[in-house]
Amino acid sequence: MPELPEVETTRRGIAPHLEGSTVAEVIIREPRLRWPVPADLPALLANRKVESIERRAKYLLLRFSHGTVIIHLGMSGNLRVLTEPFPAEKHDHVDIVFTDGKRLRLRDPRRFGAVLWQAGADNAHPLLAALGPEPLSPAFNADYLQAAIASKRVAIKLALMDNHIVVGVGNIYASESLFRARIDPRRPAQSLSHHECSRIVMAVKETLEAAINVGGSTLRDYVDSDGKAGYFMLQSQVYGRTGEPCRICGTPISQFRLGQRSTFYCPSCQR
Template identity: 50%
Template sequence: MPELPEVEVCRRGIEPHILNQIISDVIVRNANMRWPITPTITEACGEKIISVSRRAKYLLLETSKGTLMLHLGMSGTIRVIDKSTPVSKHDHFDLVLASGLVLRLNDPRRFGSVLWLTEDIQEHPLIKNLGPEPLLEDFSGDHLYDKSRKKTVAIKTFLMNNHVVVGVGNIYANEALFQAKIMPTVAAGKVSRKRFENLTAIIKTVLSEAINQGGTTLKDFTQVDGKPGYFAQKLQVYGRAGKACFVCQEKLKEIKQAGRATVYCPTCQKN
């Protein structure tokens, strides 16, 4: 599943091509996504896209009349292509622009979504109860410390709770906890304020570096087969179970937490 950095790179990639462009048509080839694409989406036709933003993993294309909210789900990709580009299998939705370009969503598993919303986006049920964005100032060590008090849930599971903070997915939770030297199984309520301050700074750095590395793929968003995928970064623990820790050479271990793979160093990471 694309994580927050991948979605942010997607936002930055499509923004120059669609911002201030007029929507001339919408083409729905398969409305049966995670939530059905409703006929009201045609209300977007004739509207100008006045902002391209992101909240958590949702892409928000705002017009004066409403907002298109897109989610890539487990396997979705978005490309900006010429409207004459032949349709491929799983190309379920096109946002056709007056410029002659098309924003095309391809999603083999159909866990993604395309919603047309005319209400206040911040009050939508999918948005209103989300935690802070990890790269903004309101995400802090104090915030995590206050939210974690008396919590017995493992710190890694706690970080991946979107009501606590959005976008710290499995890959980056693994990486941040390793760099912070925190055992992923320790109860969130047992982590000190000082360690949370350090962890918060590391999360911001890890996510920012991932976004910056993804910037080299921006040109791919205008190609027919432009699928940037995950970033070619050197992950320190994720996907390296059984290999030597880069810091101490101890063999990295893997466990399952909430159905997700957790890789950690038994020497470097402590309770």
């Protein structure tokens, strides 16, 4: 599933080619995604200019003067900018075609993604209204995190994966961040000190930034690609390494289920 670094890399890959471009038409081949693609989207976007392409959590936002196209990649979706009208394949569900001949194509084999419209301010949309701060923003800091989890008895890993507390920290990056912070993922969130919250905040930012930097080398893949490039991840310290030696202390990495998700940690390094 695309995580925040993959979505941010997608944004950086497509934005330079589409910002400032004017929509000529929208082609909807399959409207039955996670939620129906609005039938009036072609009329809403015709002759309108993309003012900016931004990201909120794992949502991509194509902002126009009168509203926003909200795109979620679901579990298997991806976006590519095409400079020619290459024939659509089976899972190419939506094209946004621009007057300069470029087109933004959504491919989504499992159809768990979304293409939605929000008139006016996008932060009023139900999917965005209750989201927590961006993990790479100044708003996500030790003071904020300690206050947000002060009454939370759930494990800190589950708290980090709660989009009401902080957005975009999925299963992989929660495990990796907590290893970097040397915090046991099972610790009750409310038990963490301010200093430990500071370590977690720093670790989340460093982990996500490292993954985004790895993705920087794939930016060219977002233009005239077949759309089948896989998702990237930084070299994991604990995730998926059950039984392998910890890269710090040599202790075998442990795995257990937490919130019905696989969780990986080092029993010696993380307390």
